[in-house]
Amino acid sequence: MDLSLFKHLSNAKVLVVGDVMLDRYWHGDSGRISPEAPVPVVKVSQLEDKAGGAANVAKNIAHLDGKVSLLGIIGDDESGETLQKLLNHEHIASELVIQNDHPTIAKMRVISRHQQIVRLDLEENFTAAHSQLLLDRLRDVVSDYDFVLFSDYNKGSLALIEQMISLVKSADKIVLVDPKAKDLSRYRGADFITPNLSEFKAAGGEVGSEQIITDSARKIIHECGINAMLLTRSEQGMSLITPDEKYDFPAQVREVSDVTGAGDTVIATLTVMLAAGMPAKDAVEVANLAAGLVVAKLGAATVRPEELTRKLNQYLLDTGEHYQTPFTDVLQHIELAKNAGETIVFTNGCFDILHAGHVRYLAQAKAMGHRLVVGLNNDESIARLKGPERPINPLEERAMVLSALSSVDWVIPFGQEDQNDTPAQLIEQVNPDILVKGGDYTVDQIAGAEFVLAQGGRVEVLEFLNGCSTSNVIKKIKTH
Structure with missing residues (x-):
């Protein structure tokens, strides 16, 4: 098929x-x-x-x-x-x-x-x-x-x-x-x-x-x-x-x-x-x-x-093919899910090299609602944030890997220059019920948090898995 x-x-x-x-x-x-x-x-x-x-x-x-x-x-x-x-x-x-x-x-x-x-x-x-x-x-x-x-x-x-x-x-x-x-x-x-x-x-x-x-x-x-x-x-x-x-x-x-x-x-x-x-x-x-x-x-x-x-x-016993919703259709799918009474959770990141910390974090985020939306920094945004050698994997490949996870429902890229490499504008478009961020942030430091709270939503901060980071993976590869 x-x-x-x-x-x-x-x-x-x-x-x-x-x-x-x-x-x-x-x-x-x-x-x-x-x-x-x-x-x-x-x-x-x-x-x-x-x-x-x-x-x-x-x-x-x-x-x-x-x-x-x-x-x-x-x-x-x-x-x-x-x-x-x-x-x-x-x-x-x-x-x-x-x-x-x-x-x-x-x-x-x-x-x-x-x-x-x-x-x-x-x-x-x-x-x-x-x-x-x-x-x-x-x-x-x-x-x-x-x-x-x-x-x-x-x-x-x-x-x-x-x-x-x-x-x-x-x-x-x-x-x-x-x-x-x-x-x-x-x-x-x-x-x-x-x-x-x-x-x-x-x-x-x-x-x-x-x-x-x-x-x-x-x-x-x-x-x-x-x-x-x-x-x-x-x-x-x-x-x-x-x-x-x-x-x-x-x-x-x-x-x-x-x-x-x-x-x-x-x-x-x-x-x-x-x-x-x-x-x-x-x-x-x-x-x-x-x-x-x-x-x-x-x-x-x-x-x-x-x-x-x-x-x-x-x-089909896993063909290796995974459908990825066209980026232009995702907002309509989210709207239909909201009309059906489903709770929308949003998180974001670069997800350049997917590791165990990411998988655990995304599963925890999905467990908070019915549908998980992942805002994904585009290639230009990652280069500005991480340096000219990043990303390791281009946007389409990163999006495909994320879409294959059972915890992830939709992936939307962001990071045009006028967005200042934050997902704030995208969060306003999605208008999630729950905004999730990983790390040691306080709520007032999270892009989009003020908007979500003003709409009656909530903001959650999750801990990352110790020892797991893309930078550490890259460093280990270079030393070998």
Whole structure:
């Protein structure tokens, strides 16, 4: 598998079309039963809104660096306004159609001690007239995209999906469908459909044996005019089935926390990887690994390129290749992590020759939060600070080594002359929750500390491991 293709994830220009929803979560503790009815009383302490349905598919694509827009129907109401704000925060372009006669679909969940107590669905199914509005809008914008992904949640906005797919294929675009209809011929012309096992059986698929599954799937895609089926099979993994080939991918054995949204992650990852230039077999392999990662998270979660490529390295028995987030994309990734409620830790240094002291220090820094950002002095900055013989290793190589550490999530270079060789300006851009520095500094001596404290963050000073320093390593090399 060519991991260098991960550098081209932003090549994806995808339009997601389908049933968009607002997922609302009310979190709280439950310690008693209501005197009014035999139900738990939940004292709500946190409210959380997330993009749901087709919007969650778009969110998954955005978190994988794909360029994505969302076409669907919302109401002229508070839920619709909230959803549009969420899309903006997630860097999803909105092609949403607002309707005064129809509410935004909203699903409200009460969560206590990581368990869902109840779900309230506020929704009305869309009509063919609503679907016609989407078809008209799709006709106007389809030329702007390379891939069109239909996310069908059986709410009616895709009632005219046959005409939609015909329109997209006539524009010579790639079509992927996450289906809900029992009659898969509705998706005629699609390049890929991604039914789960129950949807496959509801559509007439047979599952008596592997050969029966293969023959049945091929019969369906032949009769329905579909190019390929990615059949998701829960604990049995996935199967990519075409008229001529079948590839099986075993489930990634992980502790399952929540399967919510796993199908969204699969089709989103498949789309982005295809757009980056991966062959279908490799793209499905990556999508399978992404599903294994996302089911270990609570709620409709997403995966990011960094964690996906780390998992790929383990899965491929460590190829020696490590994906390094392009420096220009890191700030967007940090913003997405903050939106997900993750704690951002920042530290900085030259890290010219990585040694045990660095590794221990970075692990300690990462343990303070969810994500660790390392500001890395560029080559010119190190030369000014350490002398003309430094750095020993150039910026790109130092960044690659740091990125390969499990404790490091992102690396960002700094040290332009106008920054005076301090990370103060970069710290203001990142705006971390925790600033960490190693050595015997006091807080008032640490660049950026005043800013972080003013934003409500905190500053931590860690001790270096005695006897470990790049200068000592270089001195020892020279004496030998």
